[in-house]
Amino acid sequence: MGVPGRYPFDAGIHPTGYTTKVWTMRQLAGLRSATTTNERFKYLLGLGETGLSLAFDLPTQLGLDPDDPRAFGEVGRTGVSIATVDDLAEVFRDIPLDQVSVSMTINATAPMLLAMWVVAAEESGVDPAKLRGTLQNEMLKEFLARKAFVFDIDTSMRYSLDVLEHCIHHLPGVNGVSLSGGHAREAGANRSLEVACGIADAETYLEGMMARGLSADAVARRFSFIFGAHMELLAEAAKYRVARSVYARRLKERYGATDERAMRMRIQVNTFGSALAQQEPLNNVVRATLQALAAVLGGVQSLHVCSFDEAHQTPGELGARIALRTHQILAHETDVARHVDPLGGSAVIEQITAELTAEVEDWLQRIEDHGGMLGCIRSGWLEGEVEELAYRDGGPSVGVTDELRSDLEREILRRERHEAPQAVERTTERRECGAELARLREAALSGANVLPALIDAARARATIGEMREAMTPEDSLPAAAGTGTV
Template identity: 65%
Template sequence: MGTPGTYPYDAGIHPTGYTTRPWTIRQLAGLGDPEDTNTRFRYLLDRGETGLSLAFDLPTQMGLDPDDPRALGEVGRCGVSIATVDDLAAVFAGIPLDKVSVSMTINATAPVLLAMWIVVAEESATPPPALRGTLQNEMLKEWLARKACVFGLDDSFRLSLDVVEYCVRHLPKVNPVSISGGHAREAGAGRDLEIALGIADAEQYVRGMLERGFTVDQVAPQLSFIYGAHMELLAEAAKYRAARRLYARRMHDLFAPQDPRSQKMRIQVNTFGSVLAASEPLNNVARTTVQAIAAVLGGVQSLHVCGFDEATQTPGELSARVALRVQQILQQETDLARYADALGGSAVIEGLAGDIERGAADWLDRIAARGGLMACLRSGWLEGEIDEAAYHDRGPLVGVADADHSPAEAALVRQQRASGVIPGRRRPVSARPAPAPLARLRTAAGRRENVVPALLEAARARASLGAMCTAIGDGFRDRAARDAQHGAPAPAHRPPGTPDHPTDRRSDICAE
């Protein structure tokens, strides 16, 4: 049994736990229009939310402007539509960016959104180094589990590292990547593979930055992790202990850091949407509460609780408020936050954590034996293992087989649906042309330069998200053509919408 705040941090990364530092209440929100999202953010902040989490619609995730024909039917469906700096400014209107932590659930287009975020800060008189928050920016798990990919694997990873490099150099309060195992769990992986994939991804990002000349202590303290919480309360609480312990030991053994922060796994948890039911949706309040308790007992740093209607739609105002209240009740009305390590010393918890850690270590050994994470992603082996696990029955959901809505509950469902943003609209883009900055962006991408400075220039000139992604893709193709002339193979670039693009393999791409 460990001691809170001491290596290997299985009992928690802070000596006093939540007694002096409560977990961040960070509810995910992102409605169709920037103004709608700003209204929801203000609503949640006024009611006690302590951190913002921004969800983007599928076209924004895929580098498409909302008036692009390929975006038809998807604009605003599973998050906010962002095309220009002015859209993002409208999301944060009246919100002090130097005081409120912002998490952005964005991956393939994370470099573009980072540039826009910085420009919004500049134009609102907020020094960019004062920005606080997290970019998901996790392209390895996208290739493995979620499939919202715009560029090839190597180019996608390079762009993620560009973001990490820029944040390490210039944005000390921003976590440049939120390393994820939770998405693989939602796709079918077990909890041991869930934490193994998070650790394998982290090690890949660290190695990538070491190759760029950074030290582990320059990079690792700004890494964060995102896992999920399932319904087995004790096993899930033990999972976070196992993850912290295994991560700390491997970081110590593989990279020999001098800064203790490089061995501390900071965890954001989302309650799992895969265990929510569309039938009898109010039962989901009980489900998400159980999952939230597991996360809190596991000592995580930040928590999102799903809305009870999230199995069928973007959360309505009522369900968003109820999810927020679940966290506040746990934080203020129970004794969960009064102890630094409430489960420390439990034989059951230690046994579960040991089993999970051994299983995760075995997965890491298997990944290494197959040539490492990138090789396993290219071969499809890991994806096949997850697909196989997804066939296993996860257990029954109470109230699904015999669902019978009461008149009051049916009225509530209708009200929630009526309160949502009507999705699928095409939205005009207010600005797009910026030929000189876009040309420089294309050149930077083609020369393997860090693209963020060029993206900043393009964002300031009001280039659209789609135009910036097109310029990056053109730069990659320019480089591939040069490499081909010299006989060097180049990673394939498959633009979204082509038949063999990885996003065409899944229908639930916008599920977070």
């Protein structure tokens, strides 16, 4: 077993673990309009949340304005609707952007949302260099698992790298990409493939940035990772040990990293929605708690706990509060945060770790043999592997039949569905920003980094749909591709 805070970081990236600072308690929120999302953020901050996590509706994810006919029926349904910088500014109204970390679950339109975030900060009197947080901006997992992409894979990767490059040079507190294995797991991948996908994605982005002249140390210092937590408590806790150690060794041995900050895998965990059941929803409190405990025992840096009602609706206030209290009870009413690497030295953990490490390395070799992550996505081979694995997982086994549901629970579910606020349809006020959009179009066609032009367009109140249109390659399909949820 390793030593906490020392290479290869299997025992954790900090020598003091949670004894000096607990994980960031970050609950995903995004409710229809900017105003209702602002209210939910203030509610969660008032309960003790330590980091904001913003979810966007499907039209925003795909670069469609809320009055676009293709957005009909989807505005505000899976998150907040954002059309212009004014909407994002309303999300953060009275929330000091230089004092709170923000995670944005946004991918295909991450460049547009980053530009709006920068402008919203400027106009609120905050130096954008003081922004803190993470953009997901992970297009490889979109093509592999979620399918919420807008541009072709090469253009998508170029814009993702533009975001990462801009953050490295101008936004020292913002991680420009969060590498995701968790989405592949939700799509059906097993535990070892989940880890392998996250690492293979990271190496693809790293190689892309190195081709732009940056060092492995400069780039990898700004990486963060997203994994999930499932129900096998010890195996899931061991998974994070394996991910950290395999990643650190590959960064050092394959890419010549010398800065330990670049070799430290910083992990955000979301408890898995696929482990939740619509029936007997209060059982999901137990499921989410066990998954959260696995993440904490695994020494992760940031955590989102699913709400018990998340299997059938956007979390209500009660569900969000219980999820946040789950964090706080684990951190303050148990002893799991009082010991550094509490599972270190366990023979069971050592055995699981050894077996899982071999499986992860085998998957990484197979991915490399198929042309790396980009090659695997283009050929469809890896997607086929994920689909095959998906058939072997039956999901939650307790509380999944109508017979197990009481009349009272059925009535509660009906009432909650009926009373759930409907999505807010609205039109977008158009402003004249032709010159800024023309400069954005020129940057997109020339191959220049699009962020400077995007920031100018956001400042001029260009809509997300106008930005997307200006950034679309001439030979691309006119319609947004793919569907998906966060």
